[in-house]
Amino acid sequence: MPIKIVIAGWIIAAAAFGQTYFSVPPADAPELAARGSYGVGVRTLQLVHPGQVDILHIDKASGKAPLYDRPLTIEVWYPAVIPPGASEETVYDMPMPGGGATIKIRDKALRDAAPVNGKTFPLVIVSHGYPGSRYFLSYLTSNLASKGYVVAAIDHTDSVFDGMRGFESTLLNRSRDQLFTIASVSEMAAKAENFLHGLVDASNVAVVGYSMGGYGALTTAGAGYSDSSALMNIVPGGYLKDLRASSAEFKARNISELKAIVAIAPWGDQPPYKAWDAQGLAGIRVPSLFIAGDKDDVADYTNGIRPAFEQAVHSERCILVYENARHNTGGNPPPGDVALPFALTQAFDEPAWRKQRITSINQHFITAFLDLYLKGDSSKAVFLHVAPEKSNDGKWQAPPTQRDNGEYSSGKDAAGNLFWKGFQRREAVGLEMTCEAAGK
DSSP states (O other): OOEEEEETTEEEEESOOSOOOTTSOOTTSOGGGSOOSSEEEEEEEEEEEEEEEOGGGOBTTTTBOOEEEEEEEEEEEEEEEOOTTOOOOEEEEEEOTTSSOEEEEEESOEETOEEOSSOOEEEEEEEOOSSBOTTTTHHHHHHHHTTTOEEEEEEOTTOBTTSOOOHHHHHHHHHHHHHHHHHHHHHHHTSTTSTTTTTEEEEEEEEEEETHHHHHHHHHTTOOBOTTOTHHHHSGGGTTGGGBTTOHHHHTOOOTTEEEEEEESOOSSSTTTOOOOHHHHTTOOSOEEEEEETTOTTTTIIIIIHHHHHHOTTSOEEEEEETTOOSOSSSOOOOTTOOOOHHHHTTTOOSSSOHHHHHHHHHHHHHHHHHHHHSOOGGGHHHHSOSSSBGGGOBOOOOTTOOOOOOBOOSBOTTSOBOOTTOBTTTOOSEEEEEEOTTO
16 A cells, blocks of 8 residues: 655655666656656677687786687667556666675566667667676666667676676776677677667667776777876786777777767776876767766776866867765665665765765766767757856755745746756756867
8 A cells, every 4th residue: 555645735655665766767856867758678688709818817928818709798778669568677686796695676677578660779888897787877778778779788797796807807808898799789780580670770879888887988989098008017918909099900990880988987097007198088089978076086086087088189078077976976876675785885875975866967968968969969968068067156046935846947047047957946066067179
């Protein structure tokens, strides 16, 4: 039986309290966070990338590594037809570090649902951190699918929560995994018998990467590694050299299908690693959205993330900054029905921010960004190019006794209000947004 709660004259009916769908934003979410009009299907696929360098079994005497067929599990969310009477719900079992324990994540998606017919949708590749899971950004993956995207999230071998192995594997393979997933989805979409056939436009792709996923996304987008980077020594045998900005192989790459990237708390440009120099970051020529906390103590906002944004001078780019946030600006909130030990909360929560507030703001801005650059929806540009740059400086006047009704700001209005477009009154706080044109 629903529970009735009375608050200041309002009656709220609730079936129960507990974990909600992370992909369904709360009432205080900004405008574009809301799920779209499509039902969502989800499927698990197994990929194999043949002939890859097995860096974890390198022969130290010869400096040579054997080759192996690298397995990758991907989860695909897509616009789907939900049959009458079917429950659009599934539960993901996400393993936790140490093995044995799993976290159950409820989502608004139907396992193996039939895809929408007669329409094609842009492809978004989602890449987790180290360690992580293909389910770790389900608040975003399912949400984007409901808005008309096919979203493929990768379980990066050697980087998952229950199978974390040597860091050199992640350094070597992250961008390669992203590119291979793009190519594999394209290949599947070309086959008439595959469910992706006629559903995905694999020539119109974005990569969304968090932490090490952001590290990979920057290189996938054209940021070749620096010859002097410490990564050249961390990955033995010289196997990272073909991803240097100076290498002929890297210069010859042509990834025409990649149209944009989102780099959330991207790792790698901070000392002592300095994966990229100015020449390498200038190689990014697709639009980019950076998202970070200004107190990030893992990827180092001041000495890593911000310089990477500033030196990506050939990219039309924006950076969204959460004031007083650390590194956990990318993944799901902690599960509502499980008490996590302190060490695990460090993978989910933020000390100074309500995590579901972060995820809903990410949903809003990433939707605006992808709609603009993958769907060509120019009306979404004003949601990115907000004023003032510091949200705390915004003005939205209202009588002190006026009850907020959830109205979204139009940005700038005739009454002299200047408040971030798409945010509710009093809700745009603690944020900064800077956008730069390519060439600056």
